[in-house]
Amino acid sequence: MDRKVFSIDGKELRTITLEDSVFAREVSDGSIYNAIKNELANKRVGTASTLTRSEVRGTTAKPWRQKGTGRARAGRRRSPVWVGGSIVFGPKPRDYSYVLPKKVKQLAMKSILSLKAQDENKFKIVEDFTVETGKTKDFKAILKALVNDEKTVVVLKDDDKLIRQAGRNLPNVRFLSYNRLSAHTLFYGKNVLMLEGAVSKLNEFYGR
Numbered sequence: 001m002d003r004k005v006f007s008i009d010g011k012e013l014r015t016i017t018l019e020d021s022v023f024a025r026e027v028s029d030g031s032i033y034n035a036i037k038n039e040l041a042n043k044r045v046g047t048a049s050t051l052t053r054s055e056v057r058g059t060t061a062k063p064w065r066q067k068g069t070g071r072a073r074a075g076r077r078r079s080p081v082w083v084g085g086s087i088v089f090g091p092k093p094r095d096y097s098y099v100l101p102k103k104v105k106q107l108a109m110k111s112i113l114s115l116k117a118q119d120e121n122k123f124k125i126v127e128d129f130t131v132e133t134g135k136t137k138d139f140k141a142i143l144k145a146l147v148n149d150e151k152t153v154v155v156l157k158d159d160d161k162l163i164r165q166a167g168r169n170l171p172n173v174r175f176l177s178y179n180r181l182s183a184h185t186l187f188y189g190k191n192v193l194m195l196e197g198a199v200s201k202l203n204e205f206y207g208r
Contacts, residue, residue, distance in 0.1 A: 001117075005125050005196055010145035016125060016199055019207040022110050023117040032115075035108035035183035038100040050090030053078050108183050110206055116192045128157065128197045131166040139166035143173070146193060153189030155181070157197030178202050 001018045018024065056078040063074050080088045116123045124146055131139045143152065151172045156163065159177055167173045174185050178198040186192070194202075
């Protein structure tokens with residue numbers, strides 16, 4: 001599959017070949033779901049904690065005698081039926097993270113890339129560039145010539161600190177390196193702006 005390569009001014013320069021096994025494969029909805037679910041689970045802190053009956057502070061004395069008061073029987077004030085008492089089956093600190101099979105994750109990434117590549121207006125390839133000044137206004141001018149003002153994911157060929165610095169103050173822009181893609185970020189991005197060098201590396205990285 002061939003796609004146009006644009007300059008930072010939004011002009012067509014040339015075409016580049018995208019591997020069909022990476023950018024034009026059948027979309028696997030199940031792998032996308034599992035990859036996003038895995039990323040969100042791995043981000044969970046898991047620090048929620050409630051007190052059990054043995055952990056609540058308070059006396060162990062019986063609040064009133066068993067019979068003769070006309071009230072219901074009560075054993076101790078730590079009971080979950082009392083205000084300020086314990087919690088039944090409440091959350092405890094735990095680790096929600098788990099490992100997703102490598103093949104499932106790779107299939108998810110290729111499926112998302114194929115899904116995004118279907119819309120030429122939302123998926124654009126731009127020549128390799130950098131923002132030498134590191135200024136937001138310069139990077140914003142480049143974005144304006146290529147995409148509309150929606151949530152945009154920029155896929156880099158390497159960890160370009162100047163581009164990241166120029167775009168870190170833009171709330172609708174997210175940066176990903178070709179070898180550290182995020183299924184959640186990529187899937188929910190309205191626009192995908194991919195550097196030409198990143199395409200070549202993705203062809204090699206996932207096309208094997």
